[in-house]
Amino acid sequence: MSAVEVAAVEEEDDLRRVIDDDGKVISGASVPKISDEQLHKLFDTMLMVRIIDDRMMRIQRQGKLGFYMKSLGEEATHLSVFPLRDDDWVYPSYREQGAWFWRGLTIEQFLNQLFGNKHDPTKGRQMPVHHSANWLNCVSISSPVGTQIPQAVGTAMGMKASGTDQVAMTFFGEGTSSTGEFHVGMNFAGVSKAPCVFVIRNNGWAISTGTEKQTAAKSFASKAVGYGMPGIRVDGNDILAVIQVANEAVARARRGEGPTLIECVTYRVEGHSSSDDPSVYRNPAEPEAWGPRDPLNRLRGYLKGKRLWTEGMEKDISDRYNDEISKYLKLAEEHGEPDVETLFDDVYQDLPWHLKEQKEYLLSQARTKNPHLHN
């Protein structure tokens, strides 16, 4: 996707939009009903993601954190979870921090996971940004992309079979639409009319691979045709449009009318992850061109228009999160890694004989220092 095409996106008429780059409601657009309080909470969450992303990447660069993935510019897409109830389920990919915070993950839990420490809710088992929170019905993230798609459908099939009106939502990047798992998941959902909402974050890039090398289809949303479900394309940097489209899809699923595919058109402003260097493969003019479409700024503009924003308020939020992050960061670094015994837990419900033997053996050995611990 080149800078030139960025402009083009704006004019495409199948792209659902509510506000323009300044946050002004586009003439003729219908605005989803969102209370002032909720608008504040949306702004708060998006800002928080931005702050925590920035802080985490900085400490990663300092060598204090093993790995990190930002989602700068994509924060609005996370809030596709807006219409979900607590008893609905989410199968995220690795780039939807905002969805976790919206559902209730605390900064403390978030940081403990990043550090894989003693208090990590997932016991230090996975790399940073691979959260899991069964108390929030947010399912364990997997690195292999796309595997969550048929799983989310299975959960939705289970919801349907159980006679509930729950909904499952799953997130993934546009690159992930090329996997076999995408296809089989979408197809199962179409056939079973599972109450599942699929959110593609089309951020233009899969590591170094641009969308034109990912598909020859006109859009990612158009892939819905092959599964007999609606496919909707929405400006993923327009939080109001994102919520409007998500509202419709979730309501449809809840009414028993089946799945929906949503393509959020957005942009990965920075590198793929802390391991990436986009300057090798991407023209720096491209992220710049997306500057004016920044989703946080657009929401800010909208709030200003409704007199719901002040500089002071933003500063308060910032300070509050920065303090909280500093506090829990310090703790997260101090907690230390999980006890060595826990290495063998949760492989099975109970320890079989061979793991008992291996555990005894490991405990009989000298402890190995973690070469990555910096405290």
Added chain:
Amino acid sequence: MSAVEVAAVEEEDDLRRVIDDDGKVISGASVPKISDEQLHKLFDTMLMVRIIDDRMMRIQRQGKLGFYMKSLGEEATHLSVFPLRDDDWVYPSYREQGAWFWRGLTIEQFLNQLFGNKHDPTKGRQMPVHHSANWLNCVSISSPVGTQIPQAVGTAMGMKASGTDQVAMTFFGEGTSSTGEFHVGMNFAGVSKAPCVFVIRNNGWAISTGTEKQTAAKSFASKAVGYGMPGIRVDGNDILAVIQVANEAVARARRGEGPTLIECVTYRVEGHSSSDDPSVYRNPAEPEAWGPRDPLNRLRGYLKGKRLWTEGMEKDISDRYNDEISKYLKLAEEHGEPDVETLFDDVYQDLPWHLKEQKEYLLSQARTKNPHLHN
């Protein structure tokens, strides 16, 4: 698919047709250019498939053959290979006998494969109907469905990279469109603009599973949308329409304009294979309803209309093939199984030490009688 829907198919206006059930050209339809000689050859091939299918299933029922798969009613779809040159490549599934014969597989070779005997071109390695003929550029059939799809695309990519104007064609059933391999293959083809033609035989059934349980899409052809390639739906029991559509797709690919998906709408008149019993899951009225649409009969009608058919001619063809089958069947049964030493050939180009050891060991053992040999 119910009997009622059969009728509906006929009226769908996105379904390409050239002749009606009596073999009369539908008013307004353009007829592909096919010489009288070629028309005879098409009839000859379709009739031959029908004869050999019938004979093979009968000897299978007598316990003389391990397994067989007929394609009664689907013979016209096989001739999608009509426009291909000898240097084009075909990746078949297991139900396109006609494609093999059209390309030049002999009855002798065909039968030797079924019996997996000494003279089987594939050395008795696979079940019946899993042919391979590198001299015809017809690639080894695999039982796992769909695996040939990305492979055909790879071959087409190789053709393109080599600067040739060759084309690859692959066949598969509609059930196979649900596999991950279908998706990744189609997507690779779309992105790389590979000269590949995809032929879906939509015969209504995947073993016992009907199309409504396979997809919620409006048609299988519509899946092409998701890959940015044309998708064409054709009456798969109308040999002239099948050839017309194949002509267009192959020409397109040859011109470097990329892949095409063709859905041949047809019907599996009998069981899935010799192991199947469709009476358990399917209303017998359904295959009956397809009777009038029989592709061989429609071609017969067309030939009659052009005064290219006589009863005597058909009887001659029948007799000739029946005799030939009888002759080679006898030989195929007599040839006996491949030598035991061959068990270890072709795993690698050369025998590694462990296979040498295993071969010596096996040769040192008493020979085991094949419990399935009947002669």
Added chain:
Amino acid sequence: MPTMNIIQAVNNALRIQMAAEPKSIILGEDVGKFGGVFRATSGLYDEFGEERVIDTPLAEAGIIGAAIGMAVYGMRPIPEIQFSDFIFPAFDQIVNELAKFRYRSGGQYPCPVVIRTPVGGGIRGGHYHSQSPEALFIHTPGLKVVIPSNPYDAKGMLLASLRQDDPVLFMEPKKIYRASRGEVPEEDYTVELGKAKVVREGNQVTLIAYGAMVSVIEEAAAKAAEIGISCEVIDLRTLMPFDIETITESVSKNGRAVMVHEAPQTCGFGAEVCTSLYERCMAHLEAPIQRVCGFDTPFPYSLEHEYLPNADRVLGAIRKTLEW
């Protein structure tokens, strides 16, 4: 007590479980109206309805992926893979997802999926209807692997698998689906996982196998007995975790052993059994443990009868351990 074959025993176990546990869902290709290509789910569609016995689209990754999503949500899915040769499109879902779900979520998400799939050769199925891929799953921490050899165990171990919370690959030896018959109680019972069974006692050579090969080693033991050699016959039944105690005890006692399986020899499960036994019984072993396994070739069609281990070869191996 009624007599059943393995198919009937599996069908019976499924019916009992579907009735007892409303969260159970059977899903797979052709498992519904048709009742499965081997008819293992026959009648269940009519009895429990299409919401609980689901004919899926043709996609193994979808079957297992959906089953995982159901299990994580709290259902008790029982997916069928039509042939274990077709399990590989779902390999990522099984190995990277199912096996690791509980662990990677720090115990938050157990994933009790019991995958049923026919395994092994002997039905003239060639490359793709004959494979025995159990070792791949045994090497994958987080999975349990079960292969019964008779109807009684098939029913009892399937019910046991369905009543514990770890993922299980339940492999059914298709060669003896109908050939293996025996008395099977109508009522609900379980056979404990992780326990081998000493099928025949003997004091010279221990023969170890599982699934369809159990009858092969039994036959070999009978032939050996005719020439005055006493063999102990062990049916492993559960492959992960396997019953190290029972085999260690037997091999320590006899000092000689033969390990038999259909899967290719190299890196097969036999290698693990042998190595584990050497580690524990070295001092008692009088001869190297003999392996009688499938050859390291793709599974052939015409020469299947030469490929599969048989009683004569096992007998040869028995002699070899004695003559060593």
Added chain:
Amino acid sequence: MPTMNIIQAVNNALRIQMAAEPKSIILGEDVGKFGGVFRATSGLYDEFGEERVIDTPLAEAGIIGAAIGMAVYGMRPIPEIQFSDFIFPAFDQIVNELAKFRYRSGGQYPCPVVIRTPVGGGIRGGHYHSQSPEALFIHTPGLKVVIPSNPYDAKGMLLASLRQDDPVLFMEPKKIYRASRGEVPEEDYTVELGKAKVVREGNQVTLIAYGAMVSVIEEAAAKAAEIGISCEVIDLRTLMPFDIETITESVSKNGRAVMVHEAPQTCGFGAEVCTSLYERCMAHLEAPIQRVCGFDTPFPYSLEHEYLPNADRVLGAIRKTLEW
């Protein structure tokens, strides 16, 4: 002679082969402009063009499926799988197709695909950037499996793999991608597949490993030497077919051995090596062969350093064989 690390040696081999054989095609995720996430294909896109160094869509089954189609057609594809943890979506293409193509077609269709993929732990990659699945492929007849431990072998064995006609899984130990450095000739050379290398001679205990674990056993051998124990160190290099002669000879000589790998122990490649050795060296063995392997758990993140075999544990195993 220039000094290179493994990445550079692999890159160098690829450049030589792409120049020498116009039918070579590199394909994979991010292998083009970016030059691969580990930069192993760096510069090749510019040098050989986007038709021969192809950034594919994100689908491993497509990468391997397309590579098979290319090979069958006569090209020489060199697909990259970004991490061997992500090879499983292509498992069916590798195990059911690539490995069996030559055999099932009766020798009509050789399938010379060389799959490159980084393997193993040690980079804090957790479950999905650390796995060592080599045993799964060794158990699959029709594939060759290579894991070099240093830049010289990496280049020579990659070139050797590219110049024979069987499918090869070429696994690159990512932990030592940059850490392992050594002299590598600029010119074209090959290192024969199927041959292990005796890295250090010794007459008490034989240590066997491959890939990143070779430096671990070397370290253990050095530590052992300090306390007067003489170890022979063997780098297997090719895992299928593995060099039975070299290891048999060494273990027969020493009577004691330790087998080391990162992959989970149960049904790992170590089990095959040990069993094969017992079968051949039983009479010479003074103690059971010790295994020092990854534990049978998913690969952990925080406790990776406790998970991976290390020199101290190998030393412990050495002592154990001596004290047995």
